Amino acid sequence: MRAFKGFRKDLTCLGFQFREDKINRTEEANCVKNGFHCAENPLDCFHYYSDWRNSVYYEVDAGGDLDEDAVDSKISCTEMRLIRRLSLEQMLFEAAVYMVEHPKRQWNYGVKKETGTACNGYGVVRGKNPRAAGEKGDFLLILKEEQNSPEIEEIALINIDGKRWHPHKFYDAYGK
Structure with missing residues (x-):
């Protein structure tokens, strides 16, 4: 599933070190307590990583077991592949695409x-x-x-x- 994710500049999130060159895996996916989190709406990434100058954002492929909540477009998954790094301008463009499509x-x-x-x-x-x-x-x-x-x-x-x-x-x- 195509989604978006924010990270610290070193590609860590809650202590997990993500890598660009492999599928990152974890055991369980639950939006409230575990799994790799990402969002269908790129703007939701700014809620979790608001300091865009000290964060990095990626288009990701979310796979494995998926879990969604009703809070925003957040998704939890057990497998995540980083597709491409996005600038602020590219994140805003992707947000426009999301709003046009939905x-x-x-x-x-x-x-x-x-x-x-x-x-x-x-x-x-x-x-x-x-x-x-x-x-x-x-x-x-x-x-x-x-x-x-x-x-x-x-x-x-x-x-x-x-x-x-x-x-x-x-x-x-x-x-x-």
Whole structure:
């Protein structure tokens, strides 16, 4: 199963040392108490590894025994293979893909409705007329829904660079 996972920079998580070149295995999978944890929604990784500057994120293949809980998109598995390391920008892109593919699923706690500003280097805003602003270096993910449904009709992923995209200015899904 395709999922996403955060780690400490040394690829450890709760004392387990993960390796990129093999399938990592454990005995049991229970979301509450054991197994390798990952998330179907990339944004859920930021709940568990919020300091993205001191963490690393991967697309993973979750296998073996699987267990899910109803808290968020967290999954526990007994086998995990690290597919590819993702930057913050790539994680936000994957989050956009997730929301396009699953428009009716519950929103991640970090997604702001209609208007928001970046915090900790990024901001995610979704709605009928979403607008977002940030500081230089921040990433803004802006998702515009169709007027009569939660389906996503337009996406902008903006890096506030101080040249084309300016700090403290609110942008919509069309970059205006």
